[in-house]
Amino acid sequence: MSGKNKGLSKAREIYLNRSQRARELKAAGKKIIGYPCVYVPLEMLTALDLVPYQTCGDMKEPVTEADRALPHAFCPIMRNCLHCALKGKNDFLEGMVTIHSCDPQEKTARVWESYTKYPYFHFIDMPITVRPEAVEYFKGQLDDFRKTLEVFTGKKLSKDRLEVATKSHNRQRALVTELYELTKSSPPLISGTEIVQVVKALTSLPVAEGNDLLIETISEVKKRTAGPEKKSARLLIWSSTLDDTDIMQVFEAKANVVMNESCGGVRAYRGEVKLTADPLEGLADYYLNEITCARTFRQATLGETRKDYARDLQSRFGYLKGTIKDWRINGVVMLLVRYCDPFAFEMPSLKDYLNSIGIPSTYIEYDYTTGALAPMRTRVEAFIETISR
Amino acid sequence: MYPLRAKVNETYLKSIEAIQAGKPAVWAMLNFYYGDPILKAMDIEVVYPENYGAIAAAMGVARQYLDRADAEGFPTHLCGYSLTTLGYASRMMKELKGQIPPEAPLGGMPKPLFLMSSAAICDARYKWFQALGRYMDVPVWPLEAPIPGIKEFFIEGYYDKMVKLGVKHLRDFVTFVEKMVGKKMDWDKLDKTANLMIEVNRVWHEVNELRKARPCPMHSRDFWSAMPAALFLAGDLEDSLRLYQDMYREVKDRVDNHVGAIPDEKYRLLFAELPPWHSLAFFDKLAERGWDFVIESVGYHPPIPVVLSQISDPLERITKFSLQFLVGYYEDARKQNVLGGTTAYPYLKYANEWKCDGALLHPLISCRSASTHLPYVSDMLMEKLKVPSLSIEGDIVDLRLFNPEEALAKAEPFEETMDYYRKMRKQERFDW
């Protein structure tokens, strides 16, 4: 990897050739562990000197290998990820950690394990609620994950090691938060496209190197004289995964995307893991509660016997209100991947919430192929036309 | 066989009557023996929108509810049963202010006291009930349903942690239900209900074991007719137990006298996963060709029996029985190294022990959880047992997608395939 590139240009370089650093590290004797979902607690990998690597899809890939084991009417992103894996794009991995976040993740995990031959494989189960016994159960799952990791590495996952790793990952979260502060201005100092590249880079590097990249990038962006052009629309995009610059470009042709509420954007980086006496407790608590993916069932009061729809909406989506206000967002795009059930069921309720706080929104569905870009363009532009008067 | 079917119908009608007379009703999802015993012990009428979705589809009234759900903004790829229910709820609550729609068949579904969903099997099943909150200000309780990895399950202490989650969760659920209906749980009754549920399913399991005989004495159609009493605990459990015991005797009698479910059993098939409820006559056509369906639908089968009588806490007994539905197969799956899809391994056992010549797979376009494992099953059966599969597409509510004529046209060539693989299996020293 050329040492010449720094900050944004380095992020761009990594985006175009994601696995390069991982391959270098493997050649230097490190073990690279893949993960398909941001619910996997990476702190536990980092703590044992393993390098986490997110096994993403590639929208430009025609998906053929997945046909063996997954039907067509299935999350196109996971199909794509599996295809890339079966095609050998992740052959530098020593193992995979999969997790029961949503159905496609759970079902693909089994297939992944059956059809590949990594030395290490672990599946973490997840509860659907955030009730105390559910968090307790999830903590138990992480403890079992710890056990197989220890067998695999021959090292103990001590409290100290885990704390150091957690601090490093928390630092990354804080830095991403700082980066997003730079989209508050009008125009934003950094574009949605550039952030997609940075986040992609973060998921391809060890956490410490990712932190260095963030520090360089933040410093570079703050000093910028020629940032993104001001557009009349400032958008928040709510999606399961928005990790491709081609998609982001469709939006940024006529808008400033100041917040990417998805895995590929800000979702994996909110808040911080608390350093608890039993470190696994802090991790279990963080991942179940803080990751705002539609797969987790949230309600205003646990076991409530009286329900009120408005209060329910507030408890599920209230966190968006502050963001919309502080980033002066004037439109929300609900970008749904076809066949994604959790987000699809969530969508009409989210629309109700956004209507209640007076923010225009639109729903766009796509299938994670390049063919989806042209129809998306018309819808995006028309939406922008309706909100920019 | 038919007394059980008749009984289920009768129970359904009684339930509607009771609800119309003002008894509290709860909308529930199939929850695999976990939440149902609680509701039963509390004497609550349970309505299953999943089943109602199938009824609405079969009676041709689903379209208006599907269109309504579409108009409400729910993407059309979603589970057809969920869209039917959401459309129904929108019609009932928004348009008719809580009155049951007059066009709803079989008495419709009344506004429930609360909604009990389940995480088991798929995401839609708990997200859908959450989405119903748009139309009904009633509480939703999603029941947790852990699903281990096959290898991970054998980590020391894993099972105990699953049980701990299950028991605590259920205890909280009981408290919730007590508050909702305004009366305390009768723990003796729950104890009895749990025991009956386990015993009913044990007998039902034995009935299905008898189907291993050649010729097979009982067809899949009879299985699907008879299963609700065991799967949904429909009706009086003591009655059900008697009826399943009678059924056992009848089926045993057939086995002893070499009586098959169809006159001339030429081929033994397994069926996965959800049957085309609206077109069951299709199987009669296949029976004419000598196709006997000897085993089916893992999702509907009773758990492999396990002794739980030594456990004093009924909640623990219920939890373990419910977990058994999945984990009962894990030991075998691990030995056979079948890791893919917890609902996939059992078909290997089925094909092997019920001596199947072929598998009829029925992927459903809007039900991903009943379809995703099917390519894996097809691969697994061929690789490990040289048993071929035939795939015929359909849908749970868009019934036009299933074409019986086309399906029958595929039967003849598939018979040749089954003949061929019989020879292959013989060469590989399989005993069927």
Place this chain on the structure above:
Amino acid sequence: MTHQEVNLYFAGVDIGSTMTKVVLTDKAGNLLSFIKGPTGAEHRRLANEVMRQALEEARLHIDDISYVVATGYGRLNVPFADRQITELSCHARGVSSLFPGARTAIDIGGQDAKCLRIDNGRLASFVMNDKCAAGTGRFLEVTASALSIRLEDMGDISLKATRRVPISNLCTIFAQQEVVALLSRGEKLENILAGLHDALASRVAALARRLGIEPELVLTGGVAKNIGMVKAMKESLGCEILVPKEPLLTGALGAAILAKETYKKAPAAGEALPTKSRRLEKATFFNQEYR
């Protein structure tokens, strides 16, 4: 000073997947010419030809045009355009100018269907179907071709129906098979066509209901010329439907109106007006001059 110099002229160019339409107006909004031609695969880049014809009819020169807005599927292929605006906004504007009371518009084109809500003469919200032929003009086109009937005769024939045969298949391909099967069973052509129109209408109606329908409702697009479809849509939606005399006009008309509005607002918005002289050439991939 000629009479042309005191007037201002605007152009709207709507390149649809099937037809290309050009409208020229003057500053008072008078329609000076309306030309349509098939887009076709090769003609996608020949917007200049249709424009040439429109200019001829209006007795104008390309240099007379103050502002050009391009819209439609091929709006990026108009090198002489000053701005691209989506056909959704343009249709809303065009429909509104013809029917000031319009609140909902449905446009069924050759390859897509759009439903728009109009508020204060402008696009408020929309839904589109462009992933499935079953809810578009293609549905009828494929059938016409399979039955060797002219597309333009389908509507009239369907009006002769004595009963409307329901077509159960959602998919265009399977619907054709069903039609053939019905014919061989002795069903009358006009009854089948009536059923086909109902099938298309119900698909579009489902799309419209997602948006919510508020009168007055206007139907545009090639399919609006089909009298059988208008009837079927009225029944599916259960409300009155207004159809413009020229249903293909609204997109280009709206574009021309928006061209005028953009031109007028430009000084206040601090936007520079186009000063380059336009060349009426076909679009190529290599032409850098037109941005």
